[in-house]
Amino acid sequence: MRERLAFLSAVITSVLVLAMSGLLAVKLQSDAQAGASSGAQNLDREEEARFARGRALFFSEGCAGCHSVGGEGNPRGPLDGVAARRSREQLRDFAFGTGTAAQELPRRIAVAKSVYAELSDADREAILAFLESLH
Amino acid sequence: MIRAALWLALYLGLVLLPPALLVLLEPPRSGGFAWDFAMILGYSALAMFGLQFVLTARFKRATAPFGIDLIYALHRWLAIAALLFVMVHVILLAWRYPAALGSADPLRAPWHMSAGRLALILFAFIVLSSLLRKRLRWAYESWRFWHGLAATAALLLAIVHAEGAGHFLNAAWKQWAWGALAAFWIFAIIHVRLLRPWWVARRPWRIASRERLAGRMWRLRLRPVGHEGLRRFEPGQFAWLSFGQHPIRLAEHPFSIASAPGSEELEFAIKELGDFTSTIGELSPDTHVYVDGPYGAFSLDREPQARGFVFIAGGAGIAPILSMIRAMAARGDLRPAVLFYGNRNLQRTAYRAELAALAEQCRLKVVLLLHEPETDWEGERGYISEGILRRHLPEKHDGWHAFLCGPKPMLALAEKSLRRLGFPLAAIHSEIFDLA
Structure with missing residues (x-):
């Protein structure tokens, strides 16, 4: 029972870490798009x-x-x-x-x-x- | 429950705060979602690895609401999660930005990339070797030594990797904050490996008596040498013992305390199991013993509102239960209790006389359960079951709490039977014995 409790806590924690990391990456994206004007050109x-x-x-x-x-x-x-x-x-x-x-x-x-x-x-x-x- | 949730929130905060600070304040230039996600995941995984040391640092305040057995189980599962995150970090980059990873040849690659690769190999080794230790028949003491060494090296290498790669460390304060965080993890390592062993070493104990109880069970009594000992603990808690050597050598083993709180001597009931415990009979009486404790949340003191108790013990699992019953007797606690104590036969049943005496003192009923009983045995036979519980528990057991300690199959049987009797999950307490 305690094994299951530990497992569940670890899964919940990990999912939250994963989700929050994704959200942070999305946030960085939107920040970048707001103020970016990259003049990248393709290579000849x-x-x-x-x-x-x-x-x-x-x-x-x-x-x-x-x-x-x-x-x-x-x-x-x-x-x-x-x-x-x-x-x-x-x-x-x-x-x-x-x-x-x-x-x-x-x-x-x-x-x-x-x-x-x-x-x-x-x-x-x-x-x-x-x-x-x-x- | 609320305290436990708060500690989990604190853990999440400590994992996510570093990447959140790096990303939200003075946002660095974005590299596209895949790149940013890989980087943030790398930082999160590194923070999780750093906190692994904090989890096993045996900070009493932090482990108290959970019980340290749960913390060790969490340590194991979170290590697997963190390793998966590092692998996602690497695979995302290898898939989308192979050129950024550069050469894998350590002679050609930048040093911080080689440090990262080596850290990943070490982390994978640590996780796999821990999960497979028993199957590989790797001795606990030796495994523990290499586990600590490899983990320390891997964390330092990973810190070097993040520092050297320097992604998102685009401001001086970020580098300072990053350094402070690394220092916190390193302090946790120093606490586990040096400070705590040093503190334990200053308080040695001596074997006051040692006797065979029944079968392969030994009673070990320890007396403090030059200090006041360990008088305050919750009955049912355990301590790590190390014998006859400096505790810095890491050969320590968790054992439940069998005595009640408040006495100078500590009693342990130890069963010979073929490993280190087999040498218990050979210890000389003046062997030094070091005691690191108390730990654990397996105690009736955690359930002050309980109206009665079911104790279910198997073999050496009687130790923490005995501590609780002895404490009840010493306190004059007259709440009703029933003990189910399983053993092979009567001869292998330890503490018979003492349990009979305690039954006189408290409102305690002792039910012995034998699965290979002597021919003239008239008591309960076999293993714990719903039927046996029903025969001996009162009709009304609302508000009773159950404490289970013993081998895993017994715990599973006992839990199932108690649930059938209507015991809610929150009223069934057990402890994960297998910490290594």
């Missing part, structure tokens, strides 16, 4: 092919852990159209946490990006080229 397939290497690096080096492109990766940091908003220099600084971006970015993000200093120049150029294609 030809450009995607041209910058395949940079794209591969984008996903293999962990960029996609925080950013998405064309719906792939972390949807909360979309980079679609980023090249339209940023100059090449800005793209470089924000991508690798250098220059003015080192001060502008939150500390934890700057630290996270500092690992990309270890990439070869060629790899960094490839990533940059990929980012530049994101009009």
